Amino acid sequence: xxxxxxxxxxxxxxxxxxxxxxxxxxxxxxxxxxxxxxxxxxxxxxxxxxxxxxxxxxxxxxxxxxxxxxxxxxxxxxxxxxxxxxxxxxxxxxxxxxxxxxxxxxxxxxxxxxxxxxxxxxxxxxxxxxxxxxxxxxxxxxxxxxxxxxxxxxxxxxxxxxxxxxxxxxxxxxx
Numbered sequence: 001x002x003x004x005x006x007x008x009x010x011x012x013x014x015x016x017x018x019x020x021x022x023x024x025x026x027x028x029x030x031x032x033x034x035x036x037x038x039x040x041x042x043x044x045x046x047x048x049x050x051x052x053x054x055x056x057x058x059x060x061x062x063x064x065x066x067x068x069x070x071x072x073x074x075x076x077x078x079x080x081x082x083x084x085x086x087x088x089x090x091x092x093x094x095x096x097x098x099x100x101x102x103x104x105x106x107x108x109x110x111x112x113x114x115x116x117x118x119x120x121x122x123x124x125x126x127x128x129x130x131x132x133x134x135x136x137x138x139x140x141x142x143x144x145x146x147x148x149x150x151x152x153x154x155x156x157x158x159x160x161x162x163x164x165x166x167x168x169x170x171x172x173x174x175x
Contacts, residue, residue, distance in 0.1 A: 046112045050116045053118035056086060062078060069085055097123075112137075115140055131170055141162065
């Protein structure tokens with residue numbers, strides 16, 4: 001087969017289990033699950049809170065944010081602020097969070113918040129609201145970065161900073 005497609009063939013082609021991945025799973029035989037109180041659905045609601053931890057020249061970064069926005073195909077702008085991107089993130093911390101917080105509180109719906117440490121630091125009122133709501137706050141790193149290629153010493157420092165932020169602002173840190 002590889003000889004037929006020399007430009008795109010790979011040794012894992014056609015495999016459903018490879019490199020620790022299993023892309024089939026239970027297939028058509030899922031396990032029988034019995035949820036409490038006869039519930040038919042279990043919902044895990046997670047709120048990402050990154051606003052204020054994204055890439056931004058005002059945070060000392062060399063380029064603007066490019067990830068997870070409503071700007072299709074957004075790219076980083078090197079050496080310049082990205083007003084549209086900043087506006088989207090600012091909406092999240094200034095209004096969007098509070099709208100979701102109020103809705104979930106009114107409906108008595110718990111959630112887990114994946115919170116970026118720098119974002120919590122910049123908005124103590126939001127951090128307090130998460131605690132007061134009884135929400136679980138999980139660490140989402142110190143910055144809204146892809147840490148895959150961050151130097152190990154920088155990543156370790158960010159972990160220490162985030163643990164301290166969780167202790168100071170949330171009263172605890174994850175285990």
